Amino acid sequence: MYTMQQVTRQERRTEGRHVHTLDWSVLRDEAADWKCDECNTSCQSACKTSCTVASTICVKYEQDPLKGDQSRHSNSKESLYRGRPTKLSLARV
C-alpha cells in the first residue's frame, strides 16, 4: 500500500511515444552494492520476514536511523527501527 506521494514521486514514466519504461523498474546497480549488507534478509515463503527479494527496502536510500535526527530519535527504540513503512519512515516521505 504505497502512498500517493510515494508513487508520484518515484514512478514518473519515462517517455517514448509508443514505449514507456516504468521508472521503478530501472534497477540500481552500483559497484558498492555488491559489498553492501545493510538491507533485511528476505524470505520468498513469507515464513518470517516482511519482504521478498523484490520488495526489500534499501536502507541506504532511507534516512539513516543511526545518524538521523538525534534530537528526536536518539536512544529511542524507534530510532533503531528500520526497513518497513512505519509511521516514522512514512513521515519522512
Add this chain to the structure above:
Amino acid sequence: MAVPPSYPWHAFDYRKKHYLVDGGSGAVHVLDEAAAASWEYLSAAAGGSATPDTPSLASSVPGDLVARFGPQLAAEAWQEVVSLVLARGRGAHADKADANATAAASTTTMAATATMPAVTGSVDSLTRSTPVTSGGLAEPIRIGTPLKALCLLVAMDCNLACRYCFAAPDWQRHGARRMPAETARRAIDFLIEASGPSRFLQIDFFGGEPSLNFAVVRNATEYAYEQCQKRGKAVNFTFTTNALIWNDEIADLLNEYHFQLILSLDGRPQVHDRLRRRVGDQPSQAQVLEHVHQAVEALKDKNYWIRGTFTHCNLDFANDVQYLYEQGFRHISLEPVVDGPQYPWSLRDEDLPQILAEYERLADFYLRQAEKGDPFEFFHFRIAPPTGPCVARRISGCGAGYQYLAVTPEGDLYPCHQFVGREGMRMGSIFDPDAAQRFGPRSPSTAGGCSGTGASTVSNANPLAERFRRTHALAKAECRQCWAKLYCGGGCTANAHQLTGGDLQATLPFFCALQKKRTELAIALRAELQSRMHTSA
C-alpha cells in the same frame, strides 16, 4: 505476444495493456498497440529470437504494420522497439545519439515501405538499465558480507499439530525442547560478533511455537537491544506465531520493540481447521481468529502479516484471501504448501492451471479493493518499493546459509529454519570457539571483501556457507535465462533441497511457474495503479 528465448525478454498482457519485461535488466516497458504489434512481428519474424543480429532489425517497417497503423505511427513504433533490442546488444547504457544512428543505419539497408522518422521519444530512456552480466558464474557473490540475521528456534514444540508442518518432524524424532535463555544470549553474542562492521541486524523468533517459551523471547529481546545499542548497531525483530496464545504481555513487548508480527491463519474456518488441528485434534480457527483480531488491534505500528498456506484442498484460495480481507486484515500472505507427493494436501502438476487462474482472480480482487479506496497488501504483489533493492541484492537471493542462519534450542546452526534437522545441513554450533570467525566478514587480503573485525580467511570459512554463497540466481542455468530472475532471486533453496533430494542449485518448474505468474501480476498491478493515480492526479 510471442516470447523470444535468446535474450530474456518476456511479453505479456493484462487488462488489454501490453507489457515487455527486459529480463536482463529488470526494466519493464509498457507498449501501445503499435509497439506491441511491432514486437510481435519482430519476435515472430526472427523465429522467436530478437537479438541485435536478428535480420528483421535490418529490414524496413513491415507492410502489414503500416497498413494497420499508418506509415508514421508504424515507423515510430517499429523504431522504438528496434531500439530496445539494439541497446541490449550493446549491453550497456545506450546514449540517444548512438541509438538513433544505429537504428537509422539499419533501416536504410533495405527497401522501405515507410520512411523512418526521427525518434520522437527519448531512446536513451528506453534502453537504460544495464543487463546483469553472467560473468563469474561459479564465483560466490557478495563476498565480503557477513552474517546479519538469526532465526532463534526458541521452542521446538507446538500447541498445534498442523498436518503440513515442516518443523514438526524434528521434535517428533528428538522430543520437544525449549531454548534456554543462556543459549539465546550466546546466540546473540555470536551474531553481533560475526556481523563485524554491519550495522543492521535482524532476529526472528520462530519454532515450533515461540510463545510457548515467551520468557526467553523477552529476555533475548532485551539483551539483543541492549548489546546492539552498546555496539552502535540497529536490530529489528520478528515473531512468527500461530496465535493460539495471545495476551497483553506479548502485545506489550512486541509494541515496545517494534516487532514485525507474522500470524499463521489459513483463511476460512473449514480450510484452516482441515489441516491446522490442535494437538488433541480439535479445530483451532475460532480461537486463532479471535486472537489475531486482538493482536492486530494491539499492534501500534500495524506491522503484521497474516500468513496462510494454501494446499490441494483449497485451490480456490482467492476466497481465503477475500475472507481474511473481510475480517479486516490488510496485510495478507498466502503461500503454496511444500510437501512430498505422498500427502493428499500436496500440490500436483495438474493443479497448476487452476492456481494460475486463481492468482488472476486474486489480482482482480486486489485491484477492485484499491479502486474502492480500501487497498490491501498481498505479499507477492508487493514489489519494488520506492527505495527498492539493488541488483546485487536481487541476484543474491535470501542470504540463507551465510547472511542468515537458524539456531536450534541446543545452539546448532542451520542455513535457515526450513533446513533444521536435515542430514548434512548442520553448519556447526554457536558454541564452537571459532563460530563467529567462520561466519564473519572475509579478509580483504583473501577475498577483496569488506574490512572489519573478526575477518575470516577462505581457509577457515564454513564450507557449507561457501556453497550457499554460490546458490545465487546467476549460478543456475535456468535462472540465467529467466526473465523473472531479478524479481525472484533464484527461488527458495530449502524447497529445492527438499523436493530434489538435496540439490541446492535446482530450480523447481512448478514453483517457478507460480513465481512468474505472481511477478507478471505484481508488475501489471503496480503499473495499473500507477496509471490510475496519474490519471486522477
